[in-house]
Amino acid sequence: MKFKKLLTSAVCIAAIYSCHEDGEIPKDPVVNTEVNFQYKTSIKVGGEGASEISAYDAISKKLFTVNVESNQVSVHNISNLDAPLVESPIDLAAFGSPNSVAVYDGKLAIAVEADPKQNPGKILVYDTSDHLLLNQYTVGALPDMVTFSKDGTLIISANEGEPNDDYTNDPLGTISIIDLSDDSVTTLDFTSFNGEEANLEAQGFRVFGPGATLAQDVEPEYVAVSDDSSTAWVSLQENNGMAKVNLISKTIEAIYPFGFKDYSVPGNEIDASDKDGVTALKNWPVLGIYQPDAITSVNIGGTDYIFSANEGDARDYGGYSEEVRVDDLTLDESAYPVAGDFLNEVNLGRLKTTTTLGDIDNDNDVDQIYSYGARSFSVWSSNGNLLYDSGHSIATETLAATPSRFNDADKRSDDKGAEPEAVDVLNIGNERYILFVGLERNDQVLVYDVTNPTAPKFLDILSHNGDEAPEGLLIIEAEDSPNGKDILVVSNEDSGTVSFYENIQ
Template identity: 45%
Template sequence: MKKLAFLGLGLTLALAACQRTPTPDTPLVRTLDFTAYDTADHKLRPGKSGKLSLDAEPEYIAVSGDSSLAYVTLQESNALATVDIATGKVTALKSLGLKDHSKAGNGLDASDKDGKINIRNWPVYGAYMPDAVAAFEVGGQTYLITANEGDSRDYKGFGDEVRVAKLKLDPTAFPNAAELQQDAALGRLTVSSVDADTDGDGDADRLVAFGARSASIWRASDLSLVSDTGELFERKTAELSPSTFNSQGTAQDFDTRSDNKGPEPEGVTVGVVGGKTFAFVGLERTGGLMVLDVSNPAAPAYVDYAHFIKTDADPKSGAAGDLAPEGVLFIPASDSPSGQPLLVASHEVSGSVSVYTVAADGKLSLKGRYQAAPFQYDKGVAEISAYDKASKQLFVVNGLTGSVDLLSLADPSKPTFVKSVSLSAYGAGANSVAIKDGVIALAVEATTKTDAGKVVFLNADGSVRGQPVTVGALPDMLTFTPDGRHLLVAGEGEPSSDYSVDPAGTVSIVNVAKALEAR
């Protein structure tokens, strides 16, 4: 019997070895930029330089299920880019265009001074400007879903924000300009100064707001728009949590964000439960999590809105609940410590991490919650989280300390602090974390943010694994390919505050096997 068992073990190992494809012979790191797109007009939102290589600020990355292609959001440029991982080349770039808020179903509340919820159509466009993006497959096709947060370029050396009341509106395009520029109408709405004058005559021919206040689904093959949630997020928060509508999460801030990006969808992830594909969208300002059934990409359906907020509490007291979800993480049942699918939301303002159980119909039930102590309001104490199934730990980026905090999730009803791992030896601190097969990767920005950043690899106990890898300036989101062979890093390359230094926006492709070799 021992001999047979030994032979069986040998056969299992041999089969496993045959199933593993060798790591592609790519360099340790390939850092790509967008200089090839500097000369042509791709109808992207311009920055100060007018060159995409400098103006593009890669924000977030999703990867196709076969690990061949990466999709990168260029938030401030209002664009998506496709990267071929094997060749290390940007193969496609597309402006996402504008959402028309004058069309039925695309309304918005545009004023923080009207004293009420007032979702309606206006002669305004919205630049989608997505932050997070996630990839999913339906019917053999790859789709992307984006959280259309919006973001301006707001530096001492260059800014592109202006309120509608401060613009000279073109009399032909806006015959009722005086009415529109009232505070209770569009006067308070923050729009883009660089997108306003389309004919160069010095007045505003169109109004383009930052973000689309929605989630959108795009066809990965050509980056074309498949569907958008329209005004759903504002409608549902108005219906289900009217006292915190377009707020900072509490009743004290009611309607204060209507003039600037509204509920501000930022994080998004997808997961399959009970044969259905669900998307989970974090609303950074209003707070809470929207759940959508995206099994039919052409018609995303509302499922749930879950949030743990005490609307009448002082947000600075630590008693207001979860404020400002930054990271959203889906843990499938097969990896979950409870055997149930879980959703983890990390909150940068309240410094809390909440764990939800995902039911078969996609609805969320709060299961457990961790509150960092002592309470630190709006210090980024809990930003992005990643889960290691072997150790049953969450790794949570702490923006206040620049470290990563380890939480035990062995009992999801009681997430428990284990320890904090400092990354100060490598730069100013971590921005993001990703985990694959027990390898923990962290994006660490340089002490001077315009300098090259690093990726640091850790073991599950927080000890350093291998040597750090140098990547582009201001590395932010990072993700492993599904096959675990490569790690992709979005290098935002933000300029210095006075715009005297403006590094290129980059995408770095790290060969994981080589990164973990002794060097």
């Protein structure tokens, strides 16, 4: 009996299982947490603007992709990833222009902006199998992103509420919550925060549209939902902050300003010029405005973490523009001595900056230079505290491995660098977490291990010739994927392509 028990234990160890005291082998093996994503295939959706955001239905094995070029949602059956099949698109010409898609349990939600986009938009819900319209809901102006709660009971949309080009019509930025149990729509605005501008701005929030209240000025961009479907976080990109939404009470609980990133600190070096003839990272007396685009939430070890792609974005309209270059500024000579030659185009002269920040003492010169975005990804707590920023990791890794693509061949060094646009996280058996960061200008996706969210480790760079400007990332986990492997789906806006990468481990 003793020998038999020892033998059983040996079999357990050899099979890489964890054994009970009685020597029995548990039913569930240890999860293989290795990752090795390799390019699989691509589909051509159309021309520029034809492929922005994709959603996948595990039931029908269909991929739904926003096609702005044609006012459609393109449909592909990817049951066989080696030979995806084109199906009839969903025509949205009668409703407006699509911006985002999401899928849950056989239902496809599409965010559609009106014409003009300052009017209320719609969320349309279709059956994923026969593409029949099941319902339509009126939401706020310019629904830019839509998602389901994790339990599928709610649909949440971030309604950006952008002004018209003359900046004479600036609708409220809002967040809509559609309760599928009774088809009710609750559209939340930020009017309760009007009057708090000074306090929020002191912490790095921005309210700066001409004549706009805070409620008009906020532009909800992207939504992340907690695993328990009780909370949503919404990025407010132009405003440099994030809203926290209670999905149970359907209220906006807080606005969290993101503050600024200091490029003079070691580890935060940037290339600030596209005219200096070199690709070199240096420290500069400049602050970056985080301004994240996509965000995603992940619960690791019982704690919620928010990952953000800090793209940056300026307001540049016919009726109002904040965007200038540093060499258009008058700099305070005590902060930026003439000897530093900061206005030279090979130094900071070419860097894109804003007219809305920097004159701290109101004497008509700039005491602090700001730039758009943070050229990084960040990790935030559920209450908006910065837990980690990737510093110059994106620039360092792309410059080392793919120098010809660095900051879009150096053409974007003066603007926002590689422009981190999209993020998604693969959860492998609650044991390992892999972050994917889409770089819009570099046409690449960076891969990091974020199992320890405050100490990410760089793993790899993914790219495919012909793909340009990754706009959306989507993880299809192995249990739902058409081939039983984890799949990364990359939707590329400029090239109109969607590419698939599979984890071959």
